[in-house]
Amino acid sequence: xxxxxxxxxxxxxxxxxxxxxxxxxxxxxxxxxxxxxxxxxxxxxxxxxxxxxxxxxxxxxxxxxxxxxxxxxxxxxxxxxxxxxxxxxxxxxxxxxxxxxxxxxxxxxxxxxxxxxxxxxxxxxxxxxxxxxxxxxxxxxxxxxxxxxxxxxxxxxxxxxxxxxxxxxxxxxxxxxxxxxxxxxxxxxxxxxxxxxxxxxxxxxxxxxxxxxxxxxxxxxxxxxxxxxxxxxxxxxxxxxxxxxxxxxxxxxxxxxxxxxxxxxxxxxxxxxxxxxxxxxxxxxxxxxxxxxxxxxxxxxxxxxxxxxxxxxxxxxxxxxxxxxxxxxxxxxxxxxxxxxxxxxxxxxxxxxxxxxxxxxxxxxxxxxxxxxxxxxxxxxxxxxxxxxxxxxxxxxxxxxxxxxxxxxxxxxxxxxxxxxxxxxxxxxxxxxxxxxxxxxxxxxxxxxxxxxxxxxxxxxxxxxxxxxxxxxxxxxxxxxxxxxxxxxxxxxxxxxxxxxxx
Amino acid sequence: xxxxxxxxxxxxxxxxxxxxxxxxxxxxxxxxxxxxxxxxxxxxxxxxxxxxxxxxxxxxxxxxxxxxxxxxxxxxxxxxxxxxxxxxxxxxxxxxxxxxxxxxxxxxxxxxxxxxxxxxxxxxxxxxxxxxxxxxxxxxxxxxxxxxxxxxxxxxxxxxxxxxxxxxxxxxxxxxxxxxxxxxxxxxxxxxxxxxxxxxxxxxxxxxxxxxxxxxxxxxxxxxxxxxxxxxxxxxxxxxxxxxxxxxxxxxxxxxxxxxxxxxxxxxxxxxxxxxxxxxxxxxxxxxxxxxxxxxxxxxxxxxxxxxxx
Numbered sequence: 026x027x028x029x030x031x032x033x034x035x036x037x038x039x040x041x042x043x044x045x046x047x048x049x050x051x052x053x054x055x056x057x058x059x060x061x062x063x064x065x066x067x068x069x070x071x072x073x074x075x076x077x078x079x080x081x082x083x084x085x086x087x088x089x090x091x092x093x094x095x096x097x098x099x100x101x102x103x104x105x106x107x108x109x110x111x112x113x114x115x116x117x118x119x120x121x122x123x124x125x126x127x128x129x130x131x132x133x134x135x136x137x138x139x140x141x142x143x144x145x146x147x148x149x150x151x152x153x154x155x156x157x158x159x160x161x162x163x164x165x166x167x168x169x170x171x172x173x174x175x176x177x178x179x180x181x182x183x184x185x186x187x188x189x190x191x192x193x194x195x196x197x198x199x200x201x202x203x204x205x206x207x208x209x210x211x212x213x214x215x216x217x218x219x220x221x222x223x224x225x226x227x228x229x230x231x232x233x234x235x236x237x238x239x240x241x242x243x244x245x246x247x248x249x250x251x252x253x254x255x256x257x258x259x260x261x262x263x264x265x266x267x268x269x270x271x272x273x274x275x276x277x278x279x280x281x282x283x284x285x286x287x288x289x290x291x292x293x294x295x296x297x298x299x300x301x302x303x304x305x306x307x308x309x310x311x312x313x314x315x316x317x318x319x320x321x322x323x324x325x326x327x328x329x330x331x332x333x334x335x336x337x338x339x340x341x342x343x344x345x346x347x348x349x350x351x352x353x354x355x356x357x358x359x360x361x362x363x364x365x366x367x368x369x370x371x372x373x374x375x376x377x378x379x380x381x382x383x384x385x386x387x388x389x390x391x392x393x394x395x396x397x398x399x400x401x402x403x404x405x406x407x408x409x410x411x412x413x414x415x416x417x418x419x420x421x422x423x424x425x426x427x428x429x430x431x432x433x434x435x436x437x438x439x440x441x442x443x444x445x446x447x448x449x450x451x452x453x454x455x456x457x458x459x460x461x462x463x464x465x466x467x468x469x470x471x472x473x474x475x476x477x478x479x480x481x482x483x484x485x486x487x488x489x490x491x492x493x494x495x496x497x498x499x500x501x502x503x504x505x506x507x508x509x510x511x512x513x514x515x516x517x518x519x520x521x522x523x524x525x526x527x528x
Numbered sequence: 529x530x531x532x533x534x535x536x537x538x539x540x541x542x543x544x545x546x547x548x549x550x551x552x553x554x555x556x557x558x559x560x561x562x563x564x565x566x567x568x569x570x571x572x573x574x575x576x577x578x579x580x581x582x583x584x585x586x587x588x589x590x591x592x593x594x595x596x597x598x599x600x601x602x603x604x605x606x607x608x609x610x611x612x613x614x615x616x617x618x619x620x621x622x623x624x625x626x627x628x629x630x631x632x633x634x635x636x637x638x639x640x641x642x643x644x645x646x647x648x649x650x651x652x653x654x655x656x657x658x659x660x661x662x663x664x665x666x667x668x669x670x671x672x673x674x675x676x677x678x679x680x681x682x683x684x685x686x687x688x689x690x691x692x693x694x695x696x697x698x699x700x701x702x703x704x705x706x707x708x709x710x711x712x713x714x715x716x717x718x719x720x721x722x723x724x725x726x727x728x729x730x731x732x733x734x735x736x737x738x739x740x741x742x743x744x745x746x747x748x749x750x751x752x753x754x755x756x757x758x759x760x761x762x763x764x765x766x767x768x769x770x771x772x773x774x775x776x777x778x779x780x781x782x783x784x785x786x787x788x789x790x791x792x793x794x795x796x797x798x799x800x801x802x803x804x805x806x807x808x809x810x811x812x813x814x815x816x817x818x819x820x821x822x823x824x825x826x827x828x829x830x831x832x833x834x835x836x837x838x
Contacts, residue, residue, distance in 0.1 A: 330727070351731075352726060352727050353729045353730070369723055370724050370727045371724060372721070372724055373716075373720035373721040373724050373725065374720070375783075375788050376716055384728045385729045387710050395711065397708055397710060397713065
């Protein structure tokens, strides 16, 4: 007599420098909709990937329908009837719905094993029918579908695999309210058919709408598992955020209120990304911009730096109106951007530390006319190395061989050498270990003390509170509030960062 | 650690070892091979592919590919020769170089501004330039070139054929550009990660257009040298040379993904191609088998380079 669909027993997992999961034990009942919530980096996705075998747990046991399961590789999850639907879909855009559903296990007939198209389309239609899906035809190409429809295709695929447990990783992140409610109808339909759903979400309201039970993770630990009837919204938020800061921030540097404004952004807009964003940044100020993934913060940063064009709005630097249509221009105006994705936008990882460090400075400082001044280049690179204590064995070492923290310091270093007045840091501590984080905070403080205006973007609210002079919170492309970090809590930020259910 | 260093050595210098091995092998098999006069012949033959390979190095380091070099060579050659008939040597060569550069730059503009993949854009240019050549010449070679024009392809300085000297000058110049100038650094950065390069304030479109213009320039130059060597500009000149040039660059260890590679490798790569041709000729291997041999050498070289990477 066991009515558990899935059970995690003391599951632990660590990555270099981070303990992602610590002894997590959760029991998930058959045909339940079980929500897993937590802040970014709490370990939700890691746990789900472990459940299907995309990641291997360090220790612990996974039981499926009461039996201990050997889930050690990505296909093992499917064998036990567990499907994980990612935020980024794993569908082939140029193939149609049925082709995607049967991808890699096409149905065949006859001795020559020709594909049986008719049968595949018929079975696809049956699955779509049984779920009363919305306007979905098995012949439609994936690239022509809306996000919600793709979600449904993923679910249909899971069902065609006979999955009894379906895990959805933030399925509503990209959906409109109407699409969300239709997706919920589908989830209820699954439940009625005895399918168990694990549901990861940032949106607290949704949990109360769809889930039977909720488990809260924080810093890799299970805080609690409760039936949603026994918990309220505030309790969920309190437990997500917790009280304690993980480590101590360096003392906040003083900032004079009367300093001059270095950057002013007035009502900038970009369709589908952000709207009416306005703020000022003063000399020596650390302005925290807080928001969850998808809030539009990264897009704002990219637009200010000239990597995206604005639809409307104005940008002023030291009181002068400027047109920034390329990073080249942005650098001319004294801007620098530490991008969110340092391997994609920050570093040329196949080139050396030296070349990366001096790349933006090459144009104005290091080269005389056409030729590189190698003495000056080394001099500047040493300066950055010393200032930021970047650790590497040789300047000719490839950037890809450095640790995450040192890579990030190289990106900071390359911008310092352009002597910027304004530094935009987008998730500067993502993916680096605690020690390196602390070093980055110290650097931020030092730079602000020297008069640099710093925009500090992060989805880790504790660090935003620990380091900023002033905090703006963004949600769905709009600034929702301004907070004083000395008198605010993570809970306050979260309240304004979570999408309000208004229509 | 030792093992790692050894692999790195193989990856970097394996191609040089290959070259030495090849020379040693042919020297043993044929006593006429390793003589000064034959080595000069090899180098002169190599110079044609080497010119193209220098331009191709810029393009491939910038994460592009240029399939049009053979056709652009022919078009520049015939137009340069045509202009030369009435306008004299100086304007003839100038016209050839200018046309090559312009066609290369045009490909670069199509790639960056119209976002056409380099493979497609230069494939189109390959057809356009070859067609242009045939239209311009009506399919007949252009002859009657001034006698002093012969120096470019057939002249000597001392005992050394002029194309070899030109090849060395060009390699040194290109090496200086790639190693010591801002532009060279930008080519590596753009090829290594175009997004990060753009975000670092590099005008990546300009860099890419420049690399294709450089490739076009060298195609034009090769067209002129070849016309001088043959004392006529052939409309069918340079057919298939793009593949030899790409092979030389890749043999030299330059990554087809861009951003990684050294120019000396390209020179070695071109020499390997030239030595294979010459050595196999000396051993009386039929030209059909020679092609098979070339292909196999490329496969072996790339496989060794790949294994060194891991």
